[in-house]
Amino acid sequence: MRTRNLVLAATAVSTAVFTLSACGGNASEKGQHAAGAPRNTTSTVSVKLADSEYGRILVDQSGRTLYAFTKDKDGASNCSADCIAVWPALTTGSQPQAGSGAQRPLLAETQRTKGVAQVTYNNWPLYYYVGDAVAGDANGQGIDGQWFVVSADGKLVKKPAN
Template identity: 60%
Template sequence: MRARTALIAVPLALGLVACGGGNDAGNAAKGSGGQSTAIEVADSGVGDILVDGQGRTLYAFTKDKDGASNCDAKCIAVWPALTSTSKAAAGKGAKASLIKEAKKSGGAVQVTYGDWPLYYYVGDAAPGDVNGQGLDGEWFVVGVDGKLIRKGA
Protein backbone atom coordinates (compact mmCIF):
# COMPACT_ATOMS: atom_id res chain seq x y z
CA MET A 1 0.00 0.00 0.00
CA ARG A 2 2.83 2.43 0.84
CA ALA A 3 4.47 1.84 -2.55
CA ARG A 4 1.19 2.60 -4.32
CA THR A 5 0.73 5.77 -2.25
CA ALA A 6 4.26 6.88 -3.15
CA LEU A 7 3.61 6.20 -6.84
CA ILE A 8 0.54 8.44 -6.68
CA ALA A 9 2.09 11.13 -4.45
CA VAL A 10 5.13 11.87 -6.64
CA PRO A 11 3.19 12.65 -9.86
CA LEU A 12 0.63 14.59 -7.82
CA ALA A 13 3.37 16.70 -6.23
CA LEU A 14 4.97 17.35 -9.62
CA GLY A 15 1.57 18.30 -11.00
CA LEU A 16 1.02 20.79 -8.20
CA VAL A 17 4.47 22.25 -8.73
CA ALA A 18 3.83 22.55 -12.46
CA CYS A 19 0.58 24.39 -11.82
CA GLY A 20 2.28 26.85 -9.50
CA GLY A 21 1.62 25.25 -6.14
CA GLY A 22 4.87 25.58 -4.23
CA ASN A 23 7.08 26.55 -7.17
CA ASP A 24 8.20 30.15 -7.42
CA ALA A 25 10.32 29.77 -10.56
CA GLY A 26 7.77 31.52 -12.75
CA ASN A 27 7.03 34.26 -10.22
CA ALA A 28 10.63 34.93 -9.26
CA ALA A 29 11.59 35.11 -12.91
CA LYS A 30 9.30 38.03 -13.49
CA GLY A 31 10.83 41.42 -12.90
CA SER A 32 8.84 43.19 -10.20
CA GLY A 33 8.85 46.71 -8.94
CA GLY A 34 11.01 47.81 -11.87
CA GLN A 35 13.69 45.20 -11.20
CA SER A 36 15.05 43.56 -14.28
CA THR A 37 15.53 39.85 -14.75
CA ALA A 38 19.21 38.92 -14.81
CA ILE A 39 20.66 36.27 -17.09
CA GLU A 40 23.96 34.98 -15.75
CA VAL A 41 26.45 32.21 -16.43
CA ALA A 42 27.26 29.43 -13.99
CA ASP A 43 29.57 26.44 -14.10
CA SER A 44 27.84 23.06 -14.25
CA GLY A 45 28.72 19.46 -14.96
CA VAL A 46 28.07 20.09 -18.67
CA GLY A 47 30.02 23.37 -18.88
CA ASP A 48 29.19 27.06 -18.49
CA ILE A 49 25.42 27.46 -18.78
CA LEU A 50 22.77 30.17 -18.50
CA VAL A 51 21.00 30.65 -15.18
CA ASP A 52 18.76 33.32 -13.73
CA GLY A 53 19.88 35.74 -11.03
CA GLN A 54 19.13 33.13 -8.36
CA GLY A 55 21.20 30.42 -10.04
CA ARG A 56 18.32 28.40 -11.47
CA THR A 57 19.12 26.65 -14.74
CA LEU A 58 17.59 27.92 -17.98
CA TYR A 59 16.73 25.60 -20.88
CA ALA A 60 15.82 25.82 -24.56
CA PHE A 61 13.35 23.71 -26.54
CA THR A 62 14.58 22.38 -29.89
CA LYS A 63 11.11 22.82 -31.42
CA ASP A 64 11.32 26.59 -30.94
CA LYS A 65 12.35 28.39 -34.13
CA ASP A 66 13.62 31.91 -34.83
CA GLY A 67 13.04 33.12 -31.28
CA ALA A 68 9.39 32.02 -31.22
CA SER A 69 8.09 29.58 -28.61
CA ASN A 70 6.36 26.38 -29.69
CA CYS A 71 5.71 25.26 -26.11
CA ASP A 72 1.93 24.92 -25.62
CA ALA A 73 -0.01 25.16 -22.34
CA LYS A 74 0.66 21.52 -21.42
CA CYS A 75 4.37 22.04 -22.10
CA ILE A 76 4.51 25.32 -20.11
CA ALA A 77 3.09 23.48 -17.08
CA VAL A 78 6.33 21.46 -16.93
CA TRP A 79 8.65 24.00 -18.57
CA PRO A 80 7.64 27.47 -17.28
CA ALA A 81 8.83 30.29 -19.50
CA LEU A 82 11.27 32.90 -18.21
CA THR A 83 9.18 36.03 -18.44
CA SER A 84 9.90 39.57 -17.39
CA THR A 85 7.90 42.74 -16.93
CA SER A 86 10.99 44.80 -17.69
CA LYS A 87 13.95 44.38 -20.01
CA ALA A 88 16.18 41.47 -19.02
CA ALA A 89 19.78 42.34 -18.22
CA ALA A 90 23.09 40.57 -18.74
CA GLY A 91 24.56 39.49 -15.44
CA LYS A 92 27.88 37.78 -14.69
CA GLY A 93 29.28 36.25 -17.89
CA ALA A 94 26.20 36.69 -20.12
CA LYS A 95 26.31 38.61 -23.41
CA ALA A 96 23.88 41.55 -23.47
CA SER A 97 23.79 41.44 -27.29
CA LEU A 98 22.18 37.97 -27.17
CA ILE A 99 19.38 38.88 -24.75
CA LYS A 100 16.10 39.72 -26.43
CA GLU A 101 12.38 39.40 -25.87
CA ALA A 102 9.64 37.47 -27.63
CA LYS A 103 6.04 38.61 -27.33
CA LYS A 104 3.64 35.83 -26.41
CA SER A 105 -0.11 35.74 -26.77
CA GLY A 106 -1.86 37.61 -23.99
CA GLY A 107 0.86 40.27 -23.83
CA ALA A 108 3.45 38.28 -21.88
CA VAL A 109 7.09 38.81 -22.76
CA GLN A 110 9.42 35.79 -22.77
CA VAL A 111 13.15 36.34 -22.43
CA THR A 112 15.28 34.87 -25.23
CA TYR A 113 19.01 34.35 -25.56
CA GLY A 114 20.33 34.13 -29.08
CA ASP A 115 17.47 32.51 -30.96
CA TRP A 116 16.22 30.52 -27.97
CA PRO A 117 13.26 31.38 -25.73
CA LEU A 118 14.27 30.42 -22.17
CA TYR A 119 12.49 28.07 -19.78
CA TYR A 120 12.80 26.52 -16.33
CA TYR A 121 12.19 22.85 -15.58
CA VAL A 122 9.88 21.98 -12.67
CA GLY A 123 12.06 18.94 -11.88
CA ASP A 124 14.92 21.24 -10.83
CA ALA A 125 14.51 21.68 -7.08
CA ALA A 126 17.52 23.87 -6.31
CA PRO A 127 19.91 26.30 -8.00
CA GLY A 128 22.47 24.34 -10.00
CA ASP A 129 20.16 21.40 -10.78
CA VAL A 130 20.22 20.33 -14.45
CA ASN A 131 17.62 17.56 -14.28
CA GLY A 132 15.99 18.70 -17.53
CA GLN A 133 19.17 18.33 -19.58
CA GLY A 134 18.47 16.22 -22.67
CA LEU A 135 14.92 15.27 -21.70
CA ASP A 136 13.03 13.77 -24.62
CA GLY A 137 16.01 14.72 -26.80
CA GLU A 138 14.40 18.20 -27.05
CA TRP A 139 15.42 20.17 -23.95
CA PHE A 140 18.95 21.43 -23.41
CA VAL A 141 20.82 24.00 -21.39
CA VAL A 142 22.14 27.04 -23.25
CA GLY A 143 25.79 28.09 -23.40
CA VAL A 144 27.26 31.59 -23.22
CA ASP A 145 27.43 31.70 -27.03
CA GLY A 146 23.65 31.11 -27.30
CA LYS A 147 24.06 27.56 -28.59
CA LEU A 148 22.57 24.46 -27.05
CA ILE A 149 24.86 22.25 -25.01
CA ARG A 150 23.93 18.66 -25.80
CA LYS A 151 26.73 17.12 -23.71
CA GLY A 152 25.63 14.98 -20.80
CA ALA A 153 22.20 14.34 -22.30
Protein backbone atom coordinates in the same frame (compact mmCIF):
# COMPACT_ATOMS: atom_id res chain seq x y z
CA MET B 1 -33.81 71.32 -2.34
CA ARG B 2 -30.51 72.29 -3.92
CA THR B 3 -28.56 70.94 -0.92
CA ARG B 4 -30.41 67.62 -1.17
CA ASN B 5 -29.47 67.29 -4.88
CA LEU B 6 -25.78 67.91 -4.06
CA VAL B 7 -25.84 65.27 -1.31
CA LEU B 8 -27.47 62.75 -3.68
CA ALA B 9 -24.92 63.55 -6.40
CA ALA B 10 -22.01 63.18 -3.96
CA THR B 11 -23.44 59.86 -2.74
CA ALA B 12 -23.77 58.59 -6.32
CA VAL B 13 -20.15 59.55 -7.13
CA SER B 14 -18.93 57.93 -3.90
CA THR B 15 -20.82 54.73 -4.69
CA ALA B 16 -19.43 54.65 -8.24
CA VAL B 17 -15.85 55.11 -7.00
CA PHE B 18 -16.32 52.31 -4.44
CA THR B 19 -17.78 50.00 -7.07
CA LEU B 20 -14.87 50.66 -9.47
CA SER B 21 -12.21 50.13 -6.81
CA ALA B 22 -13.79 46.85 -5.66
CA CYS B 23 -13.59 45.31 -9.14
CA GLY B 24 -9.85 44.69 -8.95
CA GLY B 25 -7.16 44.95 -11.60
CA ASN B 26 -6.29 43.01 -14.69
CA ALA B 27 -4.32 39.76 -14.79
CA SER B 28 -0.92 41.42 -15.21
CA GLU B 29 -1.53 43.60 -12.16
CA LYS B 30 -2.19 40.44 -10.17
CA GLY B 31 1.13 38.93 -11.31
CA GLN B 32 -0.33 36.21 -13.54
CA HIS B 33 0.48 35.30 -17.12
CA ALA B 34 -1.57 33.36 -19.62
CA ALA B 35 -0.71 29.94 -18.20
CA GLY B 36 -1.65 31.01 -14.66
CA ALA B 37 1.88 30.78 -13.26
CA PRO B 38 3.44 33.63 -11.31
CA ARG B 39 4.98 36.32 -13.46
CA ASN B 40 8.00 38.38 -12.52
CA THR B 41 6.73 41.96 -12.83
CA THR B 42 8.44 43.69 -9.95
CA SER B 43 12.11 42.73 -10.14
CA THR B 44 14.55 42.79 -12.99
CA VAL B 45 15.28 39.46 -14.66
CA SER B 46 18.96 38.77 -15.15
CA VAL B 47 20.60 35.99 -17.16
CA LYS B 48 24.15 35.01 -16.25
CA LEU B 49 26.57 32.09 -16.51
CA ALA B 50 27.28 29.44 -13.92
CA ASP B 51 29.58 26.43 -13.83
CA SER B 52 27.94 23.02 -14.25
CA GLU B 53 28.78 19.50 -15.37
CA TYR B 54 27.91 20.80 -18.88
CA GLY B 55 30.41 23.65 -18.69
CA ARG B 56 29.36 27.28 -18.23
CA ILE B 57 25.61 27.51 -18.81
CA LEU B 58 22.84 30.08 -18.57
CA VAL B 59 21.05 30.54 -15.27
CA ASP B 60 18.74 33.23 -13.89
CA GLN B 61 19.68 35.76 -11.20
CA SER B 62 19.00 33.09 -8.51
CA GLY B 63 21.20 30.47 -10.16
CA ARG B 64 18.30 28.39 -11.53
CA THR B 65 19.17 26.55 -14.75
CA LEU B 66 17.64 27.78 -18.01
CA TYR B 67 16.77 25.54 -20.95
CA ALA B 68 15.93 25.83 -24.64
CA PHE B 69 13.45 23.71 -26.62
CA THR B 70 14.57 22.36 -30.01
CA LYS B 71 11.07 22.81 -31.45
CA ASP B 72 11.24 26.59 -30.96
CA LYS B 73 12.04 28.38 -34.23
CA ASP B 74 12.95 31.95 -35.17
CA GLY B 75 12.71 33.21 -31.60
CA ALA B 76 9.09 32.05 -31.17
CA SER B 77 7.97 29.59 -28.52
CA ASN B 78 6.28 26.36 -29.58
CA CYS B 79 5.69 25.29 -25.97
CA SER B 80 1.89 25.05 -25.47
CA ALA B 81 -0.10 25.25 -22.24
CA ASP B 82 0.57 21.59 -21.31
CA CYS B 83 4.25 22.09 -22.08
CA ILE B 84 4.44 25.32 -20.02
CA ALA B 85 3.10 23.44 -17.00
CA VAL B 86 6.34 21.41 -16.97
CA TRP B 87 8.64 23.96 -18.63
CA PRO B 88 7.66 27.42 -17.29
CA ALA B 89 8.84 30.29 -19.47
CA LEU B 90 11.32 32.82 -18.13
CA THR B 91 9.13 35.92 -18.36
CA THR B 92 9.81 39.51 -17.49
CA GLY B 93 7.95 42.73 -16.93
CA SER B 94 10.98 44.81 -17.94
CA GLN B 95 14.03 44.60 -20.19
CA PRO B 96 16.13 41.54 -19.18
CA GLN B 97 19.67 42.24 -18.00
CA ALA B 98 22.90 40.45 -18.95
CA GLY B 99 24.62 39.26 -15.80
CA SER B 100 28.11 37.90 -15.31
CA GLY B 101 29.39 36.22 -18.48
CA ALA B 102 26.19 36.58 -20.52
CA GLN B 103 26.49 38.38 -23.85
CA ARG B 104 24.13 41.37 -23.95
CA PRO B 105 23.72 41.30 -27.79
CA LEU B 106 22.29 37.74 -27.54
CA LEU B 107 19.67 38.68 -24.92
CA ALA B 108 16.20 39.76 -26.10
CA GLU B 109 12.47 39.12 -25.66
CA THR B 110 9.65 37.50 -27.60
CA GLN B 111 5.94 37.95 -26.96
CA ARG B 112 4.19 34.85 -25.57
CA THR B 113 0.80 36.51 -25.28
CA LYS B 114 -0.37 40.10 -25.10
CA GLY B 115 1.67 41.80 -22.41
CA VAL B 116 3.78 38.73 -21.54
CA ALA B 117 7.39 38.81 -22.72
CA GLN B 118 9.59 35.70 -22.66
CA VAL B 119 13.34 36.15 -22.41
CA THR B 120 15.38 34.79 -25.33
CA TYR B 121 19.10 34.18 -25.76
CA ASN B 122 20.57 33.86 -29.24
CA ASN B 123 16.97 33.59 -30.48
CA TRP B 124 16.15 30.67 -28.12
CA PRO B 125 13.19 31.29 -25.77
CA LEU B 126 14.30 30.35 -22.24
CA TYR B 127 12.52 28.02 -19.80
CA TYR B 128 12.83 26.48 -16.35
CA TYR B 129 12.18 22.80 -15.58
CA VAL B 130 9.81 21.96 -12.71
CA GLY B 131 12.01 18.98 -11.78
CA ASP B 132 14.84 21.30 -10.73
CA ALA B 133 14.49 21.80 -6.98
CA VAL B 134 17.40 24.14 -6.23
CA ALA B 135 19.89 26.40 -7.97
CA GLY B 136 22.43 24.30 -9.86
CA ASP B 137 20.04 21.43 -10.66
CA ALA B 138 19.96 20.50 -14.36
CA ASN B 139 17.50 17.60 -14.23
CA GLY B 140 15.81 18.69 -17.46
CA GLN B 141 18.94 18.26 -19.56
CA GLY B 142 18.29 16.09 -22.61
CA ILE B 143 14.68 15.21 -21.77
CA ASP B 144 12.94 13.74 -24.84
CA GLY B 145 16.03 14.72 -26.84
CA GLN B 146 14.48 18.21 -27.10
CA TRP B 147 15.42 20.17 -23.96
CA PHE B 148 18.95 21.39 -23.39
CA VAL B 149 20.93 23.84 -21.30
CA VAL B 150 22.39 26.82 -23.16
CA SER B 151 26.05 27.88 -23.36
CA ALA B 152 27.49 31.40 -23.24
CA ASP B 153 27.50 31.61 -27.04
CA GLY B 154 23.80 30.72 -27.18
CA LYS B 155 24.22 27.18 -28.48
CA LEU B 156 22.48 24.16 -27.01
CA VAL B 157 24.74 21.93 -24.93
CA LYS B 158 24.02 18.30 -25.70
CA LYS B 159 26.97 16.60 -23.99
CA PRO B 160 28.67 16.93 -20.59
CA ALA B 161 31.84 19.02 -20.46
CA ASN B 162 35.12 17.12 -20.79
